[in-house]
Amino acid sequence: MEYRTDRDSLGEVKIPKDAYYGAFTGRAIKQYHVTGKKSHPHLISAFVMIKRSAAVANIQTGAIDKRLGSVIIKACDIILSGKHQDQFVIEEINSGAGTAFNMNANEVICNVALEILGKKKGQNQFLHPNDHVNMSQSSNDTYPTAMHVAILLNLKETIPAIDMLIKSISKKAKEFSSFKKIGRTHLMDALPVTLGSEFAAYATSLSKAKNAIVLASKELEFVGLGGTAVGNGANTPNGYRKIAISELGKISKLNLKAEKDMQHSLQSKFAVANFSSAVRNLALELNKIANDIRLMASGPIAGLSEIGIPAVHAGSSIMPGKVNPSLAECMNMVCFGIIGNDTAVANAAQAGQFELNVMLPGMLKAVLDSTDMLKNFVPIFSANLIDGLSANEERLQQNIEKSPVIVTLLAPKIGYQKSADLFKESLKTGKTIRELVTSQKILTDKEIDSLFK
The missing domain is CATH 1.20.200.10 (Fumarase/aspartase (Central domain))
Structure with missing residues (x-):
């Protein structure tokens, strides 16, 4: 297999040449071997929708260059169309707060966008997974929002x-x-x-x-999108949160509202x-x-x-x-x-x-x-x-006829104690309640029929 060398804040990482994920994901996939299953398709969709919505909001608030923001949006649309799903390689149980999955999404979107720009995967000097794709966001507000969206979609x-x-x-x-x-x-x-x-x-x-x-x-x-790291909205431009949540509601077709x-x-x-x-x-x-x-x-x-x-x-x-x-x-x-x-x-x-x-x-x-x-x-x-x-x-009818418990329906007429005696006698003799009542002339067939109805 051919490799390329990507860099993150910890240093260099060898990544398969054709992979759309980057250094952070490369490190993470060595750590999180838990279920053997990749993350849920609805979580992937939810995250890409969030990244797209964030890019729209960043463009409209002037936080990001329109050219870079637009290419992020195009990359998200490509992924949402069904392409590159296999590049979301982080397992469903991963790092606390889902940071590993958030970065997996940032890196895949970034590298798809770099190819649209005519650049090579990993050339993050032109477009960066943290500085641009993750702009105005944190794992701490994107993952909780993605949770809600994924659950609602499911x-x-x-x-x-x-x-x-x-x-x-x-x-x-x-x-x-x-x-x-x-x-x-x-x-x-x-x-x-x-x-x-x-x-x-x-x-x-x-x-x-x-x-x-x-x-x-x-x-x-x-949803708490826009809360960033601790819920105070640090590093977000004015108006970002309202636009991002509105865009996310449109693309997900969910009735999302700002918490x-x-x-x-x-x-x-x-x-x-x-x-x-x-x-x-x-x-x-x-x-x-x-x-x-x-x-x-x-x-x-x-x-x-x-x-x-x-x-x-x-x-x-x-x-x-x-x-x-x-x-x-x-x-x-x-x-x-x-x-x-x-x-x-x-x-x-x-x-x-x-x-x-x-x-x-x-x-x-x-x-x-x-x-x-x-x-x-x-x-x-x-x-x-x-x-x-x-x-x-046939079995249903037999059970009704044979069960002495139907004497309960006669209790208002003949009394609880007499009914209990008939119950025990029915169990002992195998005779039905109807047979006992009629043979002892306690009630007439007509009276029994009326009570049983």
């Missing part, structure tokens, strides 16, 4: 997946509306409900959880932690639904067997014909991952000191990982599991 792709699931479950609620079944509390028989009402409640829970996520995302629309308290935006990660907890709460609801489906589908002989599940693949490598609730189990594992990610975010959110929280890359990885899992798997869960569920009407 959320745009996640919400349709959640809506798809709510629609699928709501459709099943209507389909199952006439199927009566025994309810359960404490995993024990309880008063009857309908299979449809159970699914309608699932849809309500998911709708509430989704709405909470959307509400939490509104806090992410407030009034810039120090808050750098030292506190409330908005990210709040969003993460809302995603976790959705996972708790999804987990409960997946658990219920697994229980209702258990069997087919020795379990509840109240619903049938579609076979997406053979359930066992040794037991022929076995069908497992594999997609519900996968959903459980997705939810466990989201809950763990939120724990990581919570710990990172309280780990900042004074004017800066440096745990930003870890927080962002966790949140994007959670929303990635949702947007990737929830549509599969909807189409290949929920849409294919069927009701075992």
Whole structure:
């Protein structure tokens, strides 16, 4: 491999000749071997959008020569079109405050811009990654802003997946509306409900959880771009912040607004932690639904067997014909991952000191990982599991008729104690409540029918 020699504040660094990154990135990639994964595509887009917006603001405020500012904008547009994505080589977990990734972005944009100027990569005497691409910025305000933008961009792709699931479950609620079944509390028989009402409640829970996520995302629309190192806007020209955030909102198509308290935006990660907890709460609801489906589908002989599940693949490598609730189990594992990610975010959110929280890359990885899992798997869960569920009407009806708990419906007429005696007798003899009540002439069939309705 051929190399070139780039320089930074620490000295000379050998860089692959064709690489668009520079000395800082060259040093950083030797240090941060954590996940083996490069940074998220939405983080790359968010950072390049920020650099472009900063260049526009610097031109308009007279902070940078128009020729140099314009070539930075052109370089950003080239990258946003999809080129040079492989040059963002810093892993998703890297240096505190994401300085390594910020410099990776500065260097790639700088070298693309240098080629536009007819210069060679690394000829930073003509255009510099710090002095020009990073002008009026710090990692401390660009990375938190990029976090918000990346999360919001990912959320745009996640919400349709959640809506798809709510629609699928709501459709099943209507389909199952006439199927009566025994309810359960404490995993024990309880008063009857309908299979449809159970699914309608699932849809309500998911709708509430989704709405909470959307509400939490509104806090992410407030960004601290322009706060630079400690939130006081040092080294920014007058008017820069307003222009930069306005430009960023336009190019990202997000409703971004300037956070009034810039120090808050750098030292506190409330908005990210709040969003993460809302995603976790959705996972708790999804987990409960997946658990219920697994229980209702258990069997087919020795379990509840109240619903049938579609076979997406053979359930066992040794037991022929076995069908497992594999997609519900996968959903459980997705939810466990989201809950763990939120724990990581919570710990990172309280780990900042004074004017800066440096745990930003870890927080962002966790949140994007959670929303990635949702947007990737929830549509599969909807189409290949929920849409294919069927009701075992015969089993549902048998459970209602055989369960002594329906004596509860007679209690207002015959009293609690007499009902409890009938419950125990039903369990002991195997006779249904209807059979006991009619044989003992406690109530007529007509009276029983009226109470059971």
